[in-house]
Amino acid sequence: MYGSRVVALGHYQPTRVLTNTELESIVETSDAWIRQRTGIVTRRVAAEDESVADMATAAARKALADSGVDPADIGMVTVATCSAIDRSPSIAAQVAAGLGVPSPVCFDLNNACAGFCTALACADHTLRAGAARHALVIGAEKMSDLVDWTDRSTCILLGDAAGAAVLSRTDEAGAGIGPVAWGSDPSRGNAVRLMGSWKPRFEQEGQTVFRWATSELPAIARQACERAGIATADLAGVVTHQANLRIIESLARHLNLRDDVVLARDVVESGNTSSVSVPLALSKLVERGELPSGAPVLLFAFGGGLSWAGQVVTCP
Structure with missing residues (x-):
């Protein structure tokens, strides 16, 4: 059995910052109430033409560059998301195309907020079994598409972003990523x-x-x-x-x-x-x-x- 480890990370957030004060003009709420109930002060909101795939690719590009792994050596790309509208090609396939990854297995995974850690475990198991040498695991969400801006209990919560990790196989079983x-x-x-x-x-x-x-x-x-x-x-x-x-x-x-x-x-x-x-x-x-x-x-x-x-x- 092989092991696997995280060799690089990357993240992306949209430039638009939505503050609690701005939310006060959208829905009946207050900065003090939001901070007390959730701890949230700001969140990021993607542009209308900025897609889940765009954000996923930006975060993955950063992680891949920091990893030193050649895109041609990535054998698996998986994206955890519950907000993507695209069904086919998958977000993972769009990321692979954008980064020049030639022939990976690509799939999206929806386990809501637990999605990234679930996808990380799937990639870890894949590398341990010897089915790939390197994997790209991404979480990407455009939750602002799904917000009900009239519901003050939920619209204050959500933000848009993407985060990515490059995993590499090791010869030492259990190295780097523990059992899920x-x-x-x-x-x-x-x-x-x-x-x-x-x-x-x-x-x-x-x-x-x-x-x-x-x-x-x-x-x-x-x-x-x-x-x-x-x-x-x-x-x-x-x-x-x-x-x-x-x-x-x-x-x-x-x-x-x-x-x-x-x-x-x-x-x-x-x-x-x-x-x-x-x-x-x-x-x-x-x-x-x-x-x-x-x-x-x-x-x-x-x-x-x-x-x-x-x-x-x-x-x-």
């Missing part, structure tokens, strides 16, 4: 919804999701660490889905982390970017030098489905 802890509770799947029309509107039962995330998910996050053979106290960083600052900090309190652990709080400046939030936050932390190369980091995503996926990775 993943699953779902389909009986509560309707708590987060994107259903019906070609461009459905995002809906969720916020209190149901909040109670589930804060009461049931810490044990699963610990399980991901146990499968990787690492104690939570030995983690250098924790990057969870950036759903809500209160959820992020509640999860952290339940994990018995060191005082100096780096906890991603990108939700404050980027909002909830669904499947993008984990690679976006991780890429920023690595780019700023807040997480050193070789540091063990727990990635843990959760959301619609209700689904979850998490693993411990070594920082590139």
Whole structure:
């Protein structure tokens, strides 16, 4: 058996910043109320002609350039997204074409906010089995297309972005990416919804999701660490889905982390970017030098489905 590791990261955000103050003119809300309930201060909104594929390609181009891997050697491209309108060619195929990747297996994966960590596990398993030497894993969302701007409970949450990782096979089994802890509770799947029309509107039962995330998910996050053979106290960083600052900090309190652990709080400046939030936050932390190369980091995503996926990775 081979192993795999993350060798490079990249991210992309649109230039348009939507502030809480601007939202006050769109819907009945206030900056103070949004900060208190979610921790969000700003979020990014893509231009009308800026597609999910455009953002995915921009993030992937950056990760690929930093990796030093030749595009011809990428054997797998997968994009986690729940907001893409294009069905065929897939977003992954569009990214591959844009980057000059000649003959990879390409597919999109929809596991809502848990999508990137799910796709990361699929790519890890592919490399471990020897079916590819290098893989490109991307999360990309244009959630602004799906926002109901009259619903003050949800329109304040969502942002647009893309994040990407290049994975490479290693000769050392287990190196770099730990075993995944993943699953779902389909009986509560309707708590987060994107259903019906070609461009459905995002809906969720916020209190149901909040109670589930804060009461049931810490044990699963610990399980991901146990499968990787690492104690939570030995983690250098924790990057969870950036759903809500209160959820992020509640999860952290339940994990018995060191005082100096780096906890991603990108939700404050980027909002909830669904499947993008984990690679976006991780890429920023690595780019700023807040997480050193070789540091063990727990990635843990959760959301619609209700689904979850998490693993411990070594920082590139």
